[in-house]
Amino acid sequence: MPPFQTLLDEYAPDVLGVLRGAVGRTDAEDCFQETFLAALRAYPRLDNDENLRGWLLTIAHRKAIDHHRTNGREAMPMADPPEIPVEDPELTDDGIWTAVRALPPKQRAAVALRYGSDLPHAEIAAALGCSPEAARRSLHEGIKRLRKELA
Amino acid sequence: MKATLQRFAERAEAEGLLDIAYANVDSPFGPLLLAATPRGLVRVNLPNYDPEEALEELAAKVSPRVLEAPAKFERARRELDLYFEGKLTEFDLPIDWQLTHGFRGKVQRAIKRIPYGQTRTYTEMARSAGNERAVRAAGTACGSNPIPIVVPCHRVLRSGGGLGGYGGGLPMKEELLKLEGVL
Numbered sequence: 001m002p003p004f005q006t007l008l009d010e011y012a013p014d015v016l017g018v019l020r021g022a023v024g025r026t027d028a029e030d031c032f033q034e035t036f037l038a039a040l041r042a043y044p045r046l047d048n049d050e051n052l053r054g055w056l057l058t059i060a061h062r063k064a065i066d067h068h069r070t071n072g073r074e075a076m077p078m079a080d081p082p083e084i085p086v087e088d089p090e091l092t093d094d095g096i097w098t099a100v101r102a103l104p105p106k107q108r109a110a111v112a113l114r115y116g117s118d119l120p121h122a123e124i125a126a127a128l129g130c131s132p133e134a135a136r137r138s139l140h141e142g143i144k145r146l147r148k149e150l151a
Numbered sequence: 152m153k154a155t156l157q158r159f160a161e162r163a164e165a166e167g168l169l170d171i172a173y174a175n176v177d178s179p180f181g182p183l184l185l186a187a188t189p190r191g192l193v194r195v196n197l198p199n200y201d202p203e204e205a206l207e208e209l210a211a212k213v214s215p216r217v218l219e220a221p222a223k224f225e226r227a228r229r230e231l232d233l234y235f236e237g238k239l240t241e242f243d244l245p246i247d248w249q250l251t252h253g254f255r256g257k258v259q260r261a262i263k264r265i266p267y268g269q270t271r272t273y274t275e276m277a278r279s280a281g282n283e284r285a286v287r288a289a290g291t292a293c294g295s296n297p298i299p300i301v302v303p304c305h306r307v308l309r310s311g312g313g314l315g316g317y318g319g320g321l322p323m324k325e326e327l328l329k330l331e332g333v334l
Contacts, residue, residue, distance in 0.1 A: 003217035
């Protein structure tokens with residue numbers, strides 16, 4: 001196994017990019033830390049180092065899903081929240097990713113993995129745990145929906 | 152990204168996952184790579200040896216959980232700076248001896264005890280390690296010292312007064328001995 005630092009040097013920007021697409025800029029940092037901690041914990045027991053990037057992106061994807069689940073539970077409102085307009089200056093250049101975040105989970109992940117980190121269909125399929133055909137379909141559906149949203 | 156990575160190294164350490172921390176440190180001879188386990192300094196890589204190779208060896212021999220963590224080496228950096236300025240004669244850094252075993256390990260521990268500005272011969276080192284006749288093995292032990300400078304193998308010379316060898320190259324050995332006032 002190469003020293004773990006080389007994984008950070010080579011893939012940290014990709015992982016952060018995917019996570020920004022999947023959970024937004026603000027929460028991407030937390031998911032990034034969780035992703036690499038999980039990877040570091042498992043690293044000595046990893047069988048082979050052939051596709052470390054795909055391995056990391058798979059973990060990142062799982063952490064993003066965990067994040068959405070946790071947030072889904074926490075977001076149960078007890079009363080109607082006050083209506084305050086929210087403007088996050090960090091997100092204003094992020095229009096398309098805001099739309100990506102609104103996609104259903106599989107489509108969102110497929111789009112983020114394809115365009116956020118430039119992953120080929122086979123690796124997206126591996127990360128999502130589905131067939132390449134299903135990955136292609138999710139990606140296709142996601143893009144179709146984005147086109148409609150952003151038109 | 153830099154702050155993110157630093158935070159990651161801190162969290163890794165807090166969770167007991169930082170098996171080997173490393174940092175690059177400047178020296179008058181070029182960049183040194185320092186590596187430490189939670190127990191102490193485990194490796195000092197001299198400028199003439201590829202630092203990436205040194206890290207790969209550590210990953211293979213100790214643990215692949217290797218992270219750059221410069222903040223962990225402030226004291227080592229300070230002591231080395233002072234040493235190279237001639238203002239420090241004894242390193243006070245914890246050492247992890249796990250890369251040395253058996254007779255070599257004994258020789259290297261004996262080297263650590265040679266005082267600043269003094270020299271020993273390979274024969275004397277063989278004797279300190281408990282086998283006076285193993286002079287050649289004592290030489291090998293000096294040559295395979297994983298923590299040079301801090302474990303001062305540059306203070307070991309040939310019996311006839313010749314300099315012997317040095318992993319960092321003979322000119323570096325000579326400079327270190329001049330710094331300590333031996334030459």
